[in-house]
Amino acid sequence: MTTPSERMAERAAGRPDARAAEERSGVRKVQGRRRSKLLSRLPLHLLIVFLMVVWLIPTIGLLVNSFRPPEEVTQSGWWTAFFKPSQFTLDNYAHVLAQQNITSGFINSLFIAIPSTVIPILVAAFAAYAFAWMSFPGRNLLFIFVVGLLVVPLQSTFIPLLQLFGPRGIGITGSFLVVWMAHTGYGLPFAIFLLRNFMGELPREVFESAAIDGASPVTAFLRLALPMTVPAIAALAIFQFLFTWNDLLVAIVYLGAQNPDNAPLTIAVSNLVSSLGGGWQYLAAAAFVTMAVPLVVFLALQRYFVRGIVGGSVKG
Amino acid sequence: MDPRLVTAIIVLVGVPAVLIGYIWLTEVVLRLVGERSRGSIRPWLWLAPALAFLTVFLVYPTIGTIIRSFQNKAGTSFIGIDNYSWFFSSDSALIALRNSLIWLVALTAITVGLGLLIALVVDRVRYETVAKTVIFVPLAISMVAASVIWTFMYYYITPPDPQVGTLNAALSTVGIPPVAWVQQSQFGFNSILLVIVMAWMWTGFAMVILSAALKGINPELLEAARVDGAREGQVFRYITLPLLAPTVAVVTTTMIITALKAFDIVYVMTNGNFDTQVVASLMYQQMTPSPGRASAIAVILLLAIVPVMALNIRRFRAQEAIR
Numbered sequence: 001m002t003t004p005s006e007r008m009a010e011r012a013a014g015r016p017d018a019r020a021a022e023e024r025s026g027v028r029k030v031q032g033r034r035r036s037k038l039l040s041r042l043p044l045h046l047l048i049v050f051l052m053v054v055w056l057i058p059t060i061g062l063l064v065n066s067f068r069p070p071e072e073v074t075q076s077g078w079w080t081a082f083f084k085p086s087q088f089t090l091d092n093y094a095h096v097l098a099q100q101n102i103t104s105g106f107i108n109s110l111f112i113a114i115p116s117t118v119i120p121i122l123v124a125a126f127a128a129y130a131f132a133w134m135s136f137p138g139r140n141l142l143f144i145f146v147v148g149l150l151v152v153p154l155q156s157t158f159i160p161l162l163q164l165f166g167p168r169g170i171g172i173t174g175s176f177l178v179v180w181m182a183h184t185g186y187g188l189p190f191a192i193f194l195l196r197n198f199m200g201e202l203p204r205e206v207f208e209s210a211a212i213d214g215a216s217p218v219t220a221f222l223r224l225a226l227p228m229t230v231p232a233i234a235a236l237a238i239f240q241f242l243f244t245w246n247d248l249l250v251a252i253v254y255l256g257a258q259n260p261d262n263a264p265l266t267i268a269v270s271n272l273v274s275s276l277g278g279g280w281q282y283l284a285a286a287a288f289v290t291m292a293v294p295l296v297v298f299l300a301l302q303r304y305f306v307r308g309i310v311g312g313s314v315k316g
Numbered sequence: 317m318d319p320r321l322v323t324a325i326i327v328l329v330g331v332p333a334v335l336i337g338y339i340w341l342t343e344v345v346l347r348l349v350g351e352r353s354r355g356s357i358r359p360w361l362w363l364a365p366a367l368a369f370l371t372v373f374l375v376y377p378t379i380g381t382i383i384r385s386f387q388n389k390a391g392t393s394f395i396g397i398d399n400y401s402w403f404f405s406s407d408s409a410l411i412a413l414r415n416s417l418i419w420l421v422a423l424t425a426i427t428v429g430l431g432l433l434i435a436l437v438v439d440r441v442r443y444e445t446v447a448k449t450v451i452f453v454p455l456a457i458s459m460v461a462a463s464v465i466w467t468f469m470y471y472y473i474t475p476p477d478p479q480v481g482t483l484n485a486a487l488s489t490v491g492i493p494p495v496a497w498v499q500q501s502q503f504g505f506n507s508i509l510l511v512i513v514m515a516w517m518w519t520g521f522a523m524v525i526l527s528a529a530l531k532g533i534n535p536e537l538l539e540a541a542r543v544d545g546a547r548e549g550q551v552f553r554y555i556t557l558p559l560l561a562p563t564v565a566v567v568t569t570t571m572i573i574t575a576l577k578a579f580d581i582v583y584v585m586t587n588g589n590f591d592t593q594v595v596a597s598l599m600y601q602q603m604t605p606s607p608g609r610a611s612a613i614a615v616i617l618l619l620a621i622v623p624v625m626a627l628n629i630r631r632f633r634a635q636e637a638i639r
Contacts, residue, residue: 051434061482115331126339135359153596163380181373217343217362273467
């Protein structure tokens with residue numbers, strides 16, 4: 001028999017019912033017990049493996065085709081390549097990376113995503129600190145208003161903003177500046193929400209003793225609050241970076257037709273879908289070029305990403 | 317040097333410097349005012365940059381869109397509710413509305429249902445991390461990339477050319493004639509096919525959150541029920557499920573909003589053809605030719621989201637109350 005605390009430790013290790021199952025079949029011989037356990041868990045394993053295969057097939061199909069020559073891609077299903085591995089080639093990637101719009105799209109995506117990540121986080125950090133550690137009339141009401149803005153669809157902002165920033169207004173549509181600002185504005189509600197919740201949980205004593213020692217709010221913010229909020233900022237940064245790198249809508253609305261030179265990868269690839277028709281090998285390679293950055297970011301920093309998602313949506 | 321690189325460096329170093337400089341400056345300014353009013357002015361100075369962005373990019377344009385939705389095409393005169401009556405009488409708009417409903421119901425049902433199922437089953441195996449990563453990874457890529465991946469799944473080419481899209485190539489190896497998947501518009505079938513793309517991306521999101529909640533349940537509760545003779549089904553039905561309910565609610569509201577805002581997949585995969593338009597993509601399509609109608613569509617989208625917003629706020633206040 002195991003104690004509850006041992007069982008909890010096992011649960012944490014990801015083997016919740018190994019013991020429970022053994023307990024249930026207590027009197028049987030070890031050999032038979034193992035076999036029946038394996039047999040009874042077989043459907044479980046089959047289900048999980050099936051789901052994993054279903055999830056992977058779409059990507060693997062395209063990935064395989066991105067390494068096949070055109071004459072093969074247009075003739076047979078991608079899995080036939082496994083019986084003829086000699087056909088694999090890097091030519092498609094060479095071709096795609098030689099395309100002006102893909103290489104400049106890659107750089108443009110970086111130009112859009114990095115400032116669009118840094119600016120909103122800083123702006124949100126100030127606001128979050130004020131919401132968490134300063135008292136002023138209407139604080140809760142204002143914060144609830146920000147929470148409400150979280151769900152406003154971007155579509156309901158485009159027409160007046162295009163008028164404001166368009167050629168007949170300030171005239172900056174088509175520039176990176178307007179995309180940075182738009183991503184900042186759109187990303188702020190979530191950023192403020194996440195950072196304020198995290199900063200609000202910091203120990204009160206830290207800020208009280210800092211104030212007693214004569215530290216100004218600026219010092220308390222820069223030297224205490226900001227360093228202690230690094231986990232939340234990391235999660236938020238990954239989130240915002242992926243969001244802006246992957247964004248299509250904001251880019252086509254504010255850069256769109258006016259300035260194809262500034263178009264990010266998402267626009268370049270979505271144009272390829274309509275223009276390339278059956279050129280699957282190139283489209284496939286282009287798609288994996290766009291995926292490379294988010295996949296590296298995601299797989300390297302998955303833990304922060306998950307923490308951010310879980311912390312951002314299920315608070316308390 | 318590439319002038320864009322110079323701009324980027326200026327922005328990356330300059331903007332944070334300006335913002336932190338701004339906060340320093342507020343303290344300098346605050347020293348000039350009386351000690352008493354400092355505390356009441358300071359928070360507003362800290363909030364000012366955020367409030368400016370929120371006002372310019374969300375509050376002002378949303379109000380502007382609401383006003384614009386009652387104006388004519390050129391925005392020169394008010395025409396009452398004509399733009400709204402167009403929406404509810406035009407066939408294409410009604411199809412978009414129907415499709416958005418399909419998206420809302422199907423996407424929420426698939427992601428929450430499948431996410432919960434996966435969270436429950438992977439909790440029982442040793443390779444949980446690997447399985448979860450496989451399901452979760454599609455969330456990191458762009459909807460454009462996901463659309464390319466799935467366009468290839470559904471790809472159809474007129475025979476006698478050989479079928480190479482995954483589904484049709486698989487069908488043809490077993491001798492079944494190919495299907496032009498995304499063109500099958502009866503009963504919104506092709507909309508469901510597009511929803512599957514989104515579900516492929518977002519099931520991992522539901523799974524991760526539900527799985528975190530599942531691990532937060534005290535195992536002694538479950539054990540106590542088992543000792544009392546509850547079967548596994550009963551433990552799930554009467555203990556696990558009620559404890560997960562608040563999390564399921566959170567995930568459901570998120571998925572409803574995601575479904576209503578869905579744009580990229582429709583835009584890339586069908587561009588709204590074959591009766592796959594949704595409200596969000598219809599709005600984009602109408603934006604240039606008919607800003608008044610597009611505004612009305614945006615307002616309808618906003619109205620559909622308001623109840624979810626209200627729910628969010630209520631839940632938030634309940635959480636604050638127990639802090």
